Amino acid sequence: MRIGLSGWIMGGVLLSCAAVPALAEYGDVVLNRRAEAEGMPPVIFPHWFHRIRFRCKVCHSELGFEMRAGANDVTMVEIIEGKFCGLCHNNEIAWGPENCELCHSGRPGLEPGIRGGNATAGPGRW
Amino acid sequence: MKGLCCLFLSMLMAPAIQAYEPKWNSLKQDGLHDPEGPGIDTLQEPSEALSVLPPDTTGNQVNWMKALDEGIINPRTNFRPETKVRLRDTDVLFKETGEMPVVRFPHLPHTQWLDCRNCHEKLFVSKVGANPVTMFKILQGEYCGRCHGAVAFPLTECNRCHSVPRSRLGE
Numbered sequence: 001m002r003i004g005l006s007g008w009i010m011g012g013v014l015l016s017c018a019a020v021p022a023l024a025e026y027g028d029v030v031l032n033r034r035a036e037a038e039g040m041p042p043v044i045f046p047h048w049f050h051r052i053r054f055r056c057k058v059c060h061s062e063l064g065f066e067m068r069a070g071a072n073d074v075t076m077v078e079i080i081e082g083k084f085c086g087l088c089h090n091n092e093i094a095w096g097p098e099n100c101e102l103c104h105s106g107r108p109g110l111e112p113g114i115r116g117g118n119a120t121a122g123p124g125r126w
Numbered sequence: 127m128k129g130l131c132c133l134f135l136s137m138l139m140a141p142a143i144q145a146y147e148p149k150w151n152s153l154k155q156d157g158l159h160d161p162e163g164p165g166i167d168t169l170q171e172p173s174e175a176l177s178v179l180p181p182d183t184t185g186n187q188v189n190w191m192k193a194l195d196e197g198i199i200n201p202r203t204n205f206r207p208e209t210k211v212r213l214r215d216t217d218v219l220f221k222e223t224g225e226m227p228v229v230r231f232p233h234l235p236h237t238q239w240l241d242c243r244n245c246h247e248k249l250f251v252s253k254v255g256a257n258p259v260t261m262f263k264i265l266q267g268e269y270c271g272r273c274h275g276a277v278a279f280p281l282t283e284c285n286r287c288h289s290v291p292r293s294r295l296g297e
Contacts, residue, residue, distance in 0.1 A: 023157040025150065025172050026185045027277040030158060044158050047277050048186045051239075052175060055201045056277075061241035062205045067272050087205065101165035106158055114276050115158065116185075 024115035029069055032112040035104060042106030063087055069114040148187035150176055185279050191235050213237045218254060219290065228290040 027047030035042045050059070059065045063084060065072050072084070079086035080097050088094045095102055150172040154161035159169075172186070179199065180192040193199045203211045214237045220229035236245075246252050249272060257269065264271035265281060275281045 023151050023155065025156060026280075028156070028158055041160060041163065046172075048172060048176060048188070049170060051190065051201060051277075052179075052199050053201050055203050056239045056273075057211075057241040057244060058202055058205050060244050062209055067244060068267075069276075099165070101163060102168060105153075105160060105163045105165050105169065107160045110158060116276070116280075 026116045028115045030106060030110045030112050030115060031074070032106065032110050033070075033073070034075065035106075036108065040100065041104045041108060042110045042112070043103045044106045045103075070112065148177065148181050149173075150187070182279070184283060185277075190278075191238075194238060212242055214242070219295075220259065221295075223288060226284070227288040228292060228295060229287045230290045231287075 025046060025048055029045040029047065030042050031045060032042035060067050065084065074084045076097065078084055079089065082090060085103075086097060089103075090096055152171055152173070153159040153166060153169055159166055176186055176188050180189040180196070181187060182189040194201075214233040216233050218231040218233070220231065223229055249269060250257050259269045261281075263269055264274065267275070270287070271281070274287075279286060
């Protein structure tokens with residue numbers, strides 16, 4: 001059986017991922033470009049919770065969220081004005097922006113980015 | 127040799143597969159949420175929402191397509207009434223896959239979640255053969271890797287994409 005160079009490199013990448021313990025739920029996003037610098041805990045956005053209720057296209061097409069962690073520079077002013085999260089988080093569809101602690105629920109010092117649990121950070125079933 | 131390797135691997139994996147039971151970390155133990163945070167007890171726990179959905183062995187440990195197809199979940203397709211909800215039911219075959227089976231990309235399940243413009247023309251040009259997709263780029267989060275490995279089933283699931291044996295293509 002010929003695995004080839006690409007196969008070995010691929011295997012190495014997957015194995016190196018496997019060494020990272022994964023606790024967060026698959027697709028959780030940490031938003032902390034602004035939060036802590038402005039005195040609030042980081043925001044944890046759970047994809048799993050939202051996709052039960054909305055298809056990807058609602059937020060990533062109609063609302064204008066880019067499908068890349070770090071590509072959406074969202075401010076609280078925009079949310080309060082009804083843009084981005086604020087389209088639903090307005091006390092009509094979901095809790096309003098005055099419920100700070102429900103979104104700003106992260107531990108201090110978290111790096112922004114998308115996190116995963118289970119097999120994201122490696123082949124959990126291998 | 128290949129057969130022996132497969133046999134050995136499947137013997138190794140068999141107990142793990144039989145014993146597999148989905149288990150979700152609580153928010154207080156997920157390494158992200160502050161267990162002392164004032165809102166933590168108000169938030170829904172993953173186990174409460176996900177344990178009632180069709181199980182899977184990877185990702186959120188939920189088979190999201192099955193949950194959708196069986197009507198167990200019915201997430202909203204659009205926010206504004208005037209938004210056109212577009213579906214497409216064509217398959218694309220990616221045949222340049224080396225020694226791996228050919229990749230069959232089904233538009234239908236993808237468009238059940240996504241709109242055309244989520245992928246076209248930014249991630250993929252709408253022309254068969256015009257997208258230089260490689261596994262390296264996917265592993266780096268490009269092309270399919272935008273979602274697969276982040277929010278859709280991860281890259282450890284080779285055969286879910288590499289699903290068409292060459293023998294079936296008659297080549």
